[in-house]
Amino acid sequence: MTTGPPTDRIAVVPSYPRPDAILAEVGGQALAIRGLTKIYDGRAVVDHIDLDVPIGSFFGLVGPNGAGKTTTLSMVTGLLRPDGGRVIMAGVDVWADPVAAKTKMGVLPDGLRLFERLSGPELLSYLGRLRGLPAATVDARAAELMTVLDLDEAGSKLVADYSTGMRKKITLAAALLHAPPILLLDEPLEAVDPVSARVIRTVLTRYTAGGGTVIFSSHVMALVESLSSHVAVMNKGRIVANGPLAQVRGEAASLDDAFMHLVGADDIGTGGLEWLGSSPA
Numbered sequence: 001m002t003t004g005p006p007t008d009r010i011a012v013v014p015s016y017p018r019p020d021a022i023l024a025e026v027g028g029q030a031l032a033i034r035g036l037t038k039i040y041d042g043r044a045v046v047d048h049i050d051l052d053v054p055i056g057s058f059f060g061l062v063g064p065n066g067a068g069k070t071t072t073l074s075m076v077t078g079l080l081r082p083d084g085g086r087v088i089m090a091g092v093d094v095w096a097d098p099v100a101a102k103t104k105m106g107v108l109p110d111g112l113r114l115f116e117r118l119s120g121p122e123l124l125s126y127l128g129r130l131r132g133l134p135a136a137t138v139d140a141r142a143a144e145l146m147t148v149l150d151l152d153e154a155g156s157k158l159v160a161d162y163s164t165g166m167r168k169k170i171t172l173a174a175a176l177l178h179a180p181p182i183l184l185l186d187e188p189l190e191a192v193d194p195v196s197a198r199v200i201r202t203v204l205t206r207y208t209a210g211g212g213t214v215i216f217s218s219h220v221m222a223l224v225e226s227l228s229s230h231v232a233v234m235n236k237g238r239i240v241a242n243g244p245l246a247q248v249r250g251e252a253a254s255l256d257d258a259f260m261h262l263v264g265a266d267d268i269g270t271g272g273l274e275w276l277g278s279s280p281a
């Protein structure tokens with residue numbers, strides 16, 4: 001099927017249907033990706049990927065370094081313009097209607113850029129008002145989020161002085177402030193201590209139990225296995241496995257084993273280095 005000339009700002013991969021046809025096809029999905037592509041220096045680092053994320057799922061995106069996870073999430077969240085394909089978020093075409101799409105999602109991006117000279121409550125208040133929420137609603141939600149995320153003790157401390165875990169938590173609070181139906185988190189627990197990690201996990205689990213959808217990327221396979229209902233494995237810009245956790249794990253003893261097999265890393269590290277440990281001290 002061909003689509004004729006592109007009608008909006010991004011190039012449409014010719015073999016993919018028009019947006020209205022995709023919208024009809026993906027009803028009931030929190031997120032649908034069709035033919036999403038990013039090309040750097042003539043190389044497709046995200047290579048025509050398709051993905052469906054069911055509403056209410058805890059969806060883990062895993063892949064080795066350089067697989068294309070951050071590039072994919074950046075295109076999905078409207079931060080990086082795709083070279084082809086479409087992203088439908090809660091029924092909205094992200095790149096055709098970015099303002100409407102942004103109301104549907106909360107984002108914890110790679111590399112946290114925050115307003116460093118504000119305190120946590122000031123940051124939440126500012127972002128809440130920027131999103132058009134009434135002041136009373138922002139204040140009430142900000143206070144509740146600060147407490148639930150165990151940030152009350154930070155008080156009037158500036159975000160610039162926050163630890164890595166605190167920065168993740170305040171960014172998560174900012175992502176949740178407008179009560180979006182979908183959260184997209186790039187490495188939400190990377191470099192976070194176990195106490196903060198548990199707080200974040202609890203908040204995310206409560207969020208999905210309430211019907212929200214979480215899509216997150218991680219390198220930590222045990223974490224993905226313990227949290228996710230669904231998993232997609234990415235390698236070299238392509239989705240190599242995707243579905244409910246048990247289906248992706250298959251017969252393997254763990255998701256880690258299944259992952260190693262899927263990305264062709266089964267026997268890495270078993271050869272060479274014989275000289276190590278062979279000489280007397």
Ligand SMILES: Nc1ncnc2c1ncn2[C@@H]1O[C@H](COP(=O)(O)OP(=O)(O)OP(=O)(O)O)[C@@H](O)[C@H]1O
Pocket residue numbers: 040041045063064065066067068069070071072
């Ligand atoms: N701005 C850029 N210009 C050129 N190449 C880029 C750019 N951004 C990313 N890439 C390349 O695209 C590929 C995918 O990168 P990406 O950061 O999306 O992978 P990733 O799966 O998130 O990796 P990691 O797990 O290490 O964070 C890599 O080969 C990377 O070098």
